[in-house]
Every structure is written in structure tokens, then in C-alpha cells.
Amino acid sequence: MIREGRLGRGFDKEVALYTSSLGFDRGLLEYDIYADMAHALMLHRQGLLDGGDAKRILALLKEILEKGLDERDLDPDMEDIHMAVEARLTRELGDAGGRLHQARSRNDQVATDLRMKARDDVNALSKATSDLISTLLATASEHTGTVMPAFTHLQHAQPTTLAHHLLSYADSLLRSMERLDEVYRRIDRCPLGAGAVATTSHPIDREMTAGLLGFAGVLENSMDAVSTRDYMVEAAAAAVLIAMDLSKMAAELVIWSTPEFSYIELADEVASTSSIMPQKKNPDVLELIRARYGTAAGGLVSLLTILGALPQSYNRDLQEASPAFFSLIEGVTSSLSVMSKVIRTMKVNAGEMKAASTRDFSTATDLADLIVKERGLPFRTAHQxxxxxxxMAIKEGVEPGQVSSELLDRAAESVAGEKLGLSEEAIKAAMDPVLAVKARSITGGPAPEDVEKAIKERQRELKKREQTLRERESRLNEARKRLLESVSSILEA
Structure with a gap:
């Protein structure tokens, strides 16, 4: 259709298929129709589209919104969804259908559609993140007293609680929600009216179309408006950080579900089995969540590579960025939803966690601290x-709970040349993981009362984030409602 003026030959079929974005663009149809409606309403109000043509165009756009396009509208020769819609308009309305593209380019049109979809997808990502945080906090609140080993280098480090451990992920995900809130504000600017690159000589009203589409304002500079996809990189980076947290969680849960750990058991409905080994209960879903961090990170690298070194303004390279971005966002959103189900339904083996915390001398730091407090030695000497x-204990087969004053004195003599003379009761208390956790009543520490306080604080913060999200979604819904009401007022006039 648009080739008939400048180009003398029809589109080569192979090239048409290669350059067409219709496969991806089907997901943009709803947004494209909304943008078309807003543009038509603005043209009509500005006296650039007469009432009869506006009514016919809006009526057909409403029909397409409700029923979709026919397969015959989706010919690869149309290149993209925008031309597919215009082809439908001109086929049914003749010259009137061609008037809709006045004062507009596909460049600002697609930039607008993508931002509208990005708003919805970022909101969905925020909602899924919020749901997982809520699940983590609810599970943590049930396990403030569930003592377990904390690990560094996957070796027993110090005692903590499951609640403290889960809270570490909730905190990280809350920061990601904050990032998504920030990038949403930068997405929420309307490019429509920027034209191909330098706006238009027609007396359009960009603020009107931005308002009809629920944008907070106009993306002002026309060259920037049609070319920038920086919001994709920013939102993708936030999503990749979420995927990284999910991958770490998945890796830990896979390990914790092994017989060697037995900290948790996955619910049957989220587990898999083997085609040959009937005893197997496999954490396939967690392994896929772990792997899809790599997919997300690869998507971010694709975006950066596609967008880098482009001359300023619109380039067709940008077409490749959109599927990479939206696939990344949708993939991470799906992983969040699945992880929430895993956490909600898993069985926690609190007894095994506590038993593990009594092994491998995870309270050794507490014993060193006791020496510092009781005998005034430098920490480094106590550490030695x-x-x-x-x-000595490992060589002699002495378990952590069996450490005696005599054993400690022998070690002290070998290092410092003198005995410590600590009581058996004091040593036993220092080596008790439950008491070690309670002793860490520090901001950010694992003591149950401090973790309970932290959980309540995070729940309050989460409610604020959820309220912000609801307000954003409400503004979009209200804007779409007003847009359709404006369309109806023209159709019923």
C-alpha cells in the first residue's frame, strides 16, 4: 500500500516475510487501536478530520477492537500491525480511511504503542514481584524461631533463622519494586505527534492525545521521542535483577530439597518425576527458573547490542529490540508467579534445619566472642x-555440643601459652545455636523479635508499593474508559 508511490515493484515475498513484524505486532493491536482512536479524536477536534469521516473511522476502529483483524488483513506485505489496520480502514472506508494517518508517522505510532504495552507489562511485573514478596513475608512470619545454618561459600557459617534468610530476598525484591516504580515514570510519556522525526506542520495537540491515552505527559523532543528505547534497557535491567534473585532462590531450594539437606520438600503439584527411576521427585520447575535468569540476562545483552551505535533518530534495528524486551519481561513475570507457588506450598523441615545448625561448629564465632568478653583477649587471638x-575437636571426634573447658584450655595453651578457665556452662551456652541467634538482637540481625519487627516494617512498605501500583492501574483504566466514552460521544452524535 505505501509502496505504490515511490517504489515501482511489489515487495519480494522472502524480503517481506523477513522484514515483517506482524508476528510480534499482534500483541500490540489493542494499543494501536487506542492510539488510533486518540489520534482521530484529536484530528477531529483540531478541524483536521470532518465529523463524517471521524465517525466512520472510529466506528470501524471500535469494531476491530472488539473483533480483531481478519487473517486477510495480516498479509506480510503490510509489514506491521499499523499498516494492517490502515489497510482495513482504506479497504472498507476508501479515502476516508487514509485520512487517519495525517500528521502522524509509523515512527511515533509504534513508539506510542510500545510504551502503552510497556506500562501494562511493567505493572504486571510489579504485581508478580509484590505477590512473591508477600509470600516470602508470610512464610517468614511463621519461621522466626526456625533456626538453621547460614552459609558462606556453601559452608556452615553462623546460625540464623529461616525467617531471616527469606527476609533477605524480600528486601532485595522490594528494591526492585522501587526500581520498577521509577522506570514506570519514565515510560509514562507519550511520543505521539513527534511524527517521523520532526513533528508536523499540521496544528495538532500532543497534550490532548497524551491525556486520552493516560500518559502523564508528552515525550517532548521529537527526535528523542521516536528513537529512544532507553526505558526498555532500564526496565529490562530491573527485571534481570529480579531474575537473578529468583535464580539464587531456586539454586538454594534445589539444594535444600536434596536428601543430603532435607531442609524442605516440594509439593507434589510443583515437582516432576523420572521416566525410568520411579523414586524420583525432581525440582524441574526450580531448575527452569534458575536457567531463565540466563535467558533474561541474554535478552538484556541483546537490547544493549541492538541499541548501541545507532545513529540518532529512528532506525529499523529498533524493530528487533521489542520482542527481546517484552519476552524478557513476560518471562520474569512468569517465573515470579511460579516461585510464589513453590514457596507457598513447600514443606519446611524445621527439625532438620535446627539439627544442621548444631553441626560443623557454626557457633565458633560466638565462642570467640565469649573469650573476648570474659578474658579481654584481642579478637584475633580468640579467633586463633x-x-x-x-x-582438635574434629581430629578427636568431638561434636560441637561436646566441647569442654579442658579442650578449649588445651587449644588456648597451644596458641597463647595459658589456659582460659571458662566454665562448662558458659561454653555450652556459647555453642548453642538457638542462644546464638537470640543474642544477635541487632538491627538487621536474626534475633526473632528483631526479625518480627522487620517483617512488619516490610509489610507496611509493601502496602505502600501496592497502593502506588493500584493507583497506576486505576489511572490507565480510567483513561481507557474516558477514551471509549469520547469515541461513543462521536458515534452517537
Whole structure:
């Protein structure tokens, strides 16, 4: 259709298929129709589209919104969804259908459609993130007293609680929600009216179309408006950070579900089995969540590579950025939803977690701290004494709960040349993981009362984030309602 003026030959079929974005664009149809409606209403109000043509165009746009396009409208020769819609308009309305593209280019049209979809998809990502945070906080609130080992280098480090561990992920995800809130504000600017690159000589009203489409304002500079996809990189980066958290969680849960750990058991409905080994209960879904971090990170690299080194303004390279971006966002959203189900339904083996915390001397730091407090030795000396004691205990087959004053004194003599003379009761208390956790009543520490306080604070913060999200969604819904009411007022006039 648009080739008939400048180009003398029809589109080569292979090239048409290669350059067509219709496969991806089907997901933009709703947004394209909304943008068309807003543009038609603005043209009519500005005296650029007469009432009869406006009514016919809006009526057909409403029909397409309700029923979709026919397959014959989706010929690859149309290149994209925007031309497919225009072809339908001109086929049914003749010259009137061709008037809709006045004072507009596909460049600002697609930029607008993409931002409208990005708003909805970022909101969906925020909602899924919020749901997982809520699940983590609810689970944490049930396990403030569930003592377990904290790990560094996947080795027992110090005692903590499951609640403290889960809260670490909730905190990270809350920061990601904050990032999504920030990028949403930068997405929420309307490019429509920027034209191909330098606006138009027609007396259009960009603020009107921005308002009809629920945007907070206009993306002002026309060259920037049609070319920038920086919001995609920013939102994708936030999504990749979420995917990274999910991958870490998945990796831990896979390990925790093994017989060697037995910290958790996955619910049957989220587990898989083997085609040959009947005893298997496999964490396939967690392995896929873990792997899809790589897919998301690859999508971000694709975006950066596609968008880098382009001359300023619109280039067709940008067509490749959109599927990479939206696939990334939708993939992370799906992973969040599945992870929420895994956390909600998993069985926690609190007894095994506590038993594990009594092994491998995870309270060794507490014993060193006791030496510092009771005998006034430098921490480094106390550290060396306890290290020597652990080495002796392992060689002699002494468990952490069996450490005696005599063993500790032997270690002290080997390091510092003198005995410590600590009581058996004091040593036993220092080596108790439950008491070690309670002793860490510090901001951000694992003591149950501090974690309970932190959970309540995070729940309050989450409610604020959820309220912000609801307000955003409400503004979009209200804008779409007003847009359709404006269309109806023209149709009923």
C-alpha cells in the first residue's frame, strides 16, 4: 500500500516475510487501536478530520477492537500491525480511511504503542514481584524461631533463622519494586505527534492525545521521542535483577530439597518425576527458573547490542529490540508467579534445619566472642584459639555440643601459652545455636523479635508499593474508559 508511490515493484515475498513484524505486532493491536482512536479524536477536534469521516473511522476502529483483524488483513506485505489496520480502514472506508494517518508517522505510532504495552507489562511485573514478596513475608512470619545454618561459600557459617534468610530476598525484591516504580515514570510519556522525526506542520495537540491515552505527559523532543528505547534497557535491567534473585532462590531450594539437606520438600503439584527411576521427585520447575535468569540476562545483552551505535533518530534495528524486551519481561513475570507457588506450598523441615545448625561448629564465632568478653583477649587471638580448638575437636571426634573447658584450655595453651578457665556452662551456652541467634538482637540481625519487627516494617512498605501500583492501574483504566466514552460521544452524535 505505501509502496505504490515511490517504489515501482511489489515487495519480494522472502524480503517481506523477513522484514515483517506482524508476528510480534499482534500483541500490540489493542494499543494501536487506542492510539488510533486518540489520534482521530484529536484530528477531529483540531478541524483536521470532518465529523463524517471521524465517525466512520472510529466506528470501524471500535469494531476491530472488539473483533480483531481478519487473517486477510495480516498479509506480510503490510509489514506491521499499523499498516494492517490502515489497510482495513482504506479497504472498507476508501479515502476516508487514509485520512487517519495525517500528521502522524509509523515512527511515533509504534513508539506510542510500545510504551502503552510497556506500562501494562511493567505493572504486571510489579504485581508478580509484590505477590512473591508477600509470600516470602508470610512464610517468614511463621519461621522466626526456625533456626538453621547460614552459609558462606556453601559452608556452615553462623546460625540464623529461616525467617531471616527469606527476609533477605524480600528486601532485595522490594528494591526492585522501587526500581520498577521509577522506570514506570519514565515510560509514562507519550511520543505521539513527534511524527517521523520532526513533528508536523499540521496544528495538532500532543497534550490532548497524551491525556486520552493516560500518559502523564508528552515525550517532548521529537527526535528523542521516536528513537529512544532507553526505558526498555532500564526496565529490562530491573527485571534481570529480579531474575537473578529468583535464580539464587531456586539454586538454594534445589539444594535444600536434596536428601543430603532435607531442609524442605516440594509439593507434589510443583515437582516432576523420572521416566525410568520411579523414586524420583525432581525440582524441574526450580531448575527452569534458575536457567531463565540466563535467558533474561541474554535478552538484556541483546537490547544493549541492538541499541548501541545507532545513529540518532529512528532506525529499523529498533524493530528487533521489542520482542527481546517484552519476552524478557513476560518471562520474569512468569517465573515470579511460579516461585510464589513453590514457596507457598513447600514443606519446611524445621527439625532438620535446627539439627544442621548444631553441626560443623557454626557457633565458633560466638565462642570467640565469649573469650573476648570474659578474658579481654584481642579478637584475633580468640579467633586463633577457637580455630585450634575446632581442629582438635574434629581430629578427636568431638561434636560441637561436646566441647569442654579442658579442650578449649588445651587449644588456648597451644596458641597463647595459658589456659582460659571458662566454665562448662558458659561454653555450652556459647555453642548453642538457638542462644546464638537470640543474642544477635541487632538491627538487621536474626534475633526473632528483631526479625518480627522487620517483617512488619516490610509489610507496611509493601502496602505502600501496592497502593502506588493500584493507583497506576486505576489511572490507565480510567483513561481507557474516558477514551471509549469520547469515541461513543462521536458515534452517537
Amino acid at each position: 584459639i577457637v580455630g585450634a580448638m575446632v581442629s
